[in-house]
Amino acid sequence: MTRTIIEPNYVGGEAITKLCAHVGNRHSGRLVTLVADSNTYAAAGEAVHTALRDAGISTHLIALRAKDLHADESSLARVLTSSPLEDSVFLAVGSGTITDITRYISFRLGVPFIAFPTASSVDGFASGGCPLVIDGIKRTYYARPPEAIFADSGVLAAAPPELTAAGLGDLLGKTTAIADWRLGAQIRGEPFDEEIAARVTAAVNRCMPVIDSISRRDPAGLRTLFDSLTETGLCMIDFGDSQPASGAEHHVSHVWEMIALQKGAHAALHGIQVGIATEFVAGIYETIRSLDVADVRKLLRKRLPLSRDTQEREIRTFFGPLAESVVSGHREFLDLTEEQQLSIADRVIEYWPDIQVIAASVPPPESIKRSLEMVGAPTGPGVPGMPERDVEAGTRGGHYLRSRFTAAKLAHMLGIQGA
Ligand SMILES: [Zn+2]
Structure with missing residues (x-):
């Protein structure tokens, strides 16, 4: 490589x-x-x-x-x-x-x-x-x-402490991004690279023990944070796409930013949004950990197949005037036939033990929350300055923004986590 x-x-x-x-x-x-x-x-x-x-x-x-x-x-x-x-x-x-x-x-x-x-x-x-x-x-x-x-x-x-807090939020997002990347590879055969995933995980692990020092703006801690963020940026270049550093937590945060921009409202910093969204996606993985294969079979049977109309209606509700662009960017999933949806469901059931291993790699949402609190970053479920309805557009509509199989897409298929 x-x-x-x-x-x-x-x-x-x-x-x-x-x-x-x-x-x-x-x-x-x-x-x-x-x-x-x-x-x-x-x-x-x-x-x-x-x-x-x-x-x-x-x-x-x-x-x-x-x-x-x-x-x-x-x-x-x-x-x-x-x-x-x-x-x-x-x-x-x-x-x-x-x-x-x-x-x-x-x-x-x-x-x-x-x-x-x-x-x-x-x-x-x-x-x-x-x-x-x-x-x-x-x-x-x-x-x-x-x-x-x-x-x-x-x-x-x-630098203003909020910017450093945002940096840590962006870095914490890699915990769910890597899990989402593995999930997409396992269920839909999306491209994956173990060596790059290991580099991202190592970068996150270098930072976790120094969060206290980052919060004190100690130069050594800030350097570790800076170098870890740089390394995850390089991992994206080496992979040739953003999966190593961006999963559902980024898609959710992108929706929040798009809505704020469209309304002319002030948007929280990228990393602040990603930190809050990471807490949310870590919550999905926690729910996944609590489900056994019989639960999953039952949930999928009840929920699938999803009709195109229902999904387009959801997109219009969440994205308003941006809906048409989102629909055309999400054709890969919206065009799935009933049989194709059910075959994805079969894979989810077949690989549920592997999905459990992936979910086990994600820290519990309380741990993400604690890390964010240590650097004075806002935590979920709300987003500073954003009405609840718009927050929900991100958490419930984020999976429509990219054609990737993430925890948020799985939650939508299972009908869990308010999806
Ligand atoms: Zn980011």
Whole structure:
């Protein structure tokens, strides 16, 4: 298996010096387009900007508005129209959102980009895929990983605690993502890679013992969190898709973000939403653990086959004006015939002991809740600032967003967990 290495991938006290040396060596004479928002410019961008200019490197600044910044059409257009006509290297100084916007524009312009993260807030700094909200739907678009990453440990430690809490939420999501990935492979033969799954699990396990140190913003703990998130981003690149780091918990959180964006409401940070959604999906796995094969047979017999009309009605209820896009993106499941649904049900029954082994790998929801509480992150079942009806659209409708067999899809087939 090819293993992606981003070099340099530096976290420490001399990030700005190392960045200037890297640009000077690799991109001598080239313009640097620095993308930041007002918060991240104050946190690190200004110091980076000054240091680059002091090193004789010419720069072009694109400053975005920090308030309700999303990786959507308007931000992409903003960066594109503000981009220089001459050849340049893009430098993202900021959070996951700024990094994703910069990643996508630089990829489409065919120029390299460098990440200078200002918080351990997401797994996306090292990632190759680019989650964008286009036409109201959040999807991962093909892009490229950064050629180098420079993170200043002082800047990471000074980041708002909510951003670090979000980073831990995104990382905890890997516990259910890996289980969902195994489930899809077992029941529908979806592609799977044991070595990559083991790398993701190891990254999560490195972080669990240091949550206390992360909550104290101890540099060693923050570094472990940052490195673990980076590793899961690299795992997605090596696998070539997002399954190693994104399962039902991400689909649920994507629905919440899409609804908030559509209503013009403030959305909680990605990792904060993922943390809450992980608690929910861990709850599904807990219910799965409590069912024996006779229960499952009974539930499936009662519930299946699901009619296309019923499912489309649910999609319209949960997604409103976005329903048509969701229906067309979910054809693979909506088009399943009665026989095909029943054959999936047969596999669920046949492999129930294996599903139990997968479910046993997921921590109980109380343990996810405790970890989130340790870093001061909000916990479920509600989502801060979101009406219950919209929260339910995510927990009950999230499985319609992707064509993957996850715990949420299984819960829907079984008619459990309010599905
Ligand atoms: Zn994520």
